[in-house]
Amino acid sequence: MADSTTNFSQKQASLEKKTRIGESLIHVVLFACALCSIFTTVGIVVILASQSALFFADPQVTLLGFFTSFEWQPSIGKFGILPLLNATLLTSFIAVVFATPFAILVAIFLSEFTKPRIKAIIKPILEVLAGIPSVVYGYFAVGTVTPVLQRVFGSDTVEFYNTASAGIVIGILILPILITMIDDSLTSVPNNLREASFGLGATRLQTSFGVVIPGSFSGIAAAFILGFSRAIGETMIVALAAGAGSALTWNPFRGAETMTGYIVRISGGDISYNSIDYNSIFAIGLVLFLATLGLNIISRRIVKKYQWNV
Amino acid sequence: MKSIIQIKNFNFFYGESQALHDVTLDFNENQISALIGPSGCGKTTLLRCINRMNDLIDDTRSEGNITIHEKNIYLAEVDPVEVRRKVGMVFQKPNPFPKTIWDNIVWGAKINGYTGNLEELVESTLTRTALWDEVKDKLHTNALFLSGGQQQRLCIARAIAIKPDVILMDEPTSALDPVATARIESLITELKKRYSIVIVTHNMQQAGRISDCTSFLLNGVVVEHGRTKEIFLNPKEKKTEEYISGEFG
The missing domain is CATH 1.20.5 (Single alpha-helices involved in coiled-coils or other helix-helix interfaces)
Structure with a gap:
């Protein structure tokens, strides 16, 4: 025993602070x-x-008018963000409503019905979806989803550029994040609750929907909100598929420019620096930033508040 | 005494490693049967074989029979879900669902197709688990706000609400303080009038206090099985005597 201490290069005689x-x-x-x-x-x-x-x-703009007036026509001096905001909310809403139920089912399958070995194969495949450039999704919306919508609902009803197509494809885009978040929250439900449920004679399906899903409700809500925030910020898909030119409409089959869509169109054009159009995209950018920031904070709060204490 | 559970030449494997070796045991109706033995001796594994809970663990396999009410629950055509409806389970750590007290009791009954009066069911099960007076005014609050002992009694109430024949208990008091333990023990003793109970315990005094018969397991083998009094006062095997007197374990 005595020998072992001599093997250390520095002797531990001093307890003084050392600079490392x-x-x-x-x-x-x-x-x-x-x-x-x-x-x-x-x-x-x-x-x-x-x-x-x-x-x-700028004298043409008022803060109140920016948030309350119903028209966005920079060329004639009308700066009301509502049509753009409305289109953004519409596409994002379609996206999460389309994606969340599907994501929940996939997550249940992954966390409750597959063996870890199979899950290890399926999850990376899903994550490939997240690696597809969003411009590709944009062409998928224009080239595939829109024609399908037109065939199903008639090309009189469905305009070539429409928010439904953009929303559905954004839904596909956010699927991987939703699935991963929901799967994580389902997996974090303590196993002893599943055992309690099985012990009462519940089937796997009854356990999933009766115990695991309610137990991870907060995680699902957080995923929903984060997905929404991701959808709000999505740009290429809406720029390609949702149409140019603002329109205040609730009809998902009509074209309507979103906030991000407008920013892309203006910043890609030959608008001169410091013109009002140019500055307007920063104001919209700020609104986007605050919206996503707020949603992300809410989502994190929810996750934190209802974490499992195990 | 009528026998209710017969375990015959039962072997159990986790992958390649064998956890139970040729276990043969009989448990009687309306009795409390205790499984004792050092950690890792296979007593919890054996308990979880009685309601086929181990089927949920990947890469496990079993040989031999377990018969309950003369029905072999390990036949290929038997549905483990149906077995668990007849054989309830109470776990080591209280694990109420993160729902209201009411829902905790009603949920299991509902999935089992209970069509009777829910209020009656909740009141009678909570009364039988000596919990009614404590919680009757807060049936619709979350069960996680109850104390550990109350939670465990709720878990027992939840188990008996589906009217099983047998209740399996896996160290039900190991996470509780002495007062809560005493209440659970008197509850278990009360419950044996209606149910047959198999209990795993690390606590020798507990086994001595409440059980009618005791089985001592060591390394997956049943060393000795008999009436609790005999096992504790006159063990036939030397290993049993050593374990009970605290020489190892």
Whole structure:
């Protein structure tokens, strides 16, 4: 026993503090990395806010009018965000309503009905969906989903550019995140609850819907909200499939430009710097940013509040 | 005494490793049968074989028969779900559903096709588990707000609400304090009038206090089985005596 201590290069005689250069260096480097991401975020917010300020400083624009008037026609000086906001909410709503039930079923299948070995094969395949560039989804919406909708509902009813097609394809786009989040929350339901249910003579299906799903309701709600927030920010699909030109409509078969769609169209065109059109996209960007930020915070709150204490 | 559960030449495997070796045991109706033995001796595995709970674990397999009311529950045509409707289970850690007290009791009955009066069912099961007076004013609050002992009594109530023939209990008091333990023990003793109970316990005094017969398992083998008094006072096997007197385990 006495010999073993002599094998250490430093003797542990002193208890004084030591400076460990490697440790301190790593500490500084990691801190710098953390700062970088914070600065990026702050930078984005500052640019968004300052450019938006220029927009709102314009005599044609009022803050109240921006949020309450029903027309968005920058060329004739009408700046009401409602048509764009409405189109965004419509496509996002279609997306989550389309995707959530499907995601719940897939997640139940993965967490309750498959063996881990099979799940390990299926999950990566689903995650490939998340790797498809969204422009490809956009062409899928225009080239496949819209024609199908037109064939089913008639091409008189369904315009070539429409929010339904964009919404459905956004739904497909957010499926992987929804499935992963819901699957995680189903898996986190303690196993002793499943056993309690099986012990009462419940089948797998009864256990899934009677115990596991209610037990992970918060996780499902959080996934729904996060999916919604992801759908709000989706750009390429709506730019390609939902149509250009703002329209205030609840009809999903009509075209309506969303907030992101407008930003893409304007920033891709030859609008001059510091014109009102140019500044308007920052104001819309700020609204988008605040909306997704708010939704993400709510989603995280829900997850945290109802976590399983096991 | 009428025998209700017969275990015959039963072997059980987790993958390649054998957890139970040629177990043959008889449990009587309206009695409390205790399974004792050191950790890892297979007593919980054996208990979970009686309602085919182990079917839910991947890569397990069994040989031999377990008969309940003269029906072999390991025949190929037997549905494990139906077995579990006849053989209720109470677990080591209280595990009420994160629902209201009411729903905890009613849910199991509903999936079992209960069509009677739900209020009657809730009141009678809670009364029989000595919980009614404590919770009658908060039936619609979440069961997770109950104390550990109350939760375990609720789990017992939930189990008897589906009117099983047998109740399996896996160390039902190991997570509870002495007062709650005493209440559960008196409840279990009360329940044997209507049900046949098999209980796994680490607590020798508990086995001595409440059980009618005791089986001592070691390394997946039944070393000794008999009336509790005899096992505790005059064990035939040396290993049993050593374990009961606390020399190992």
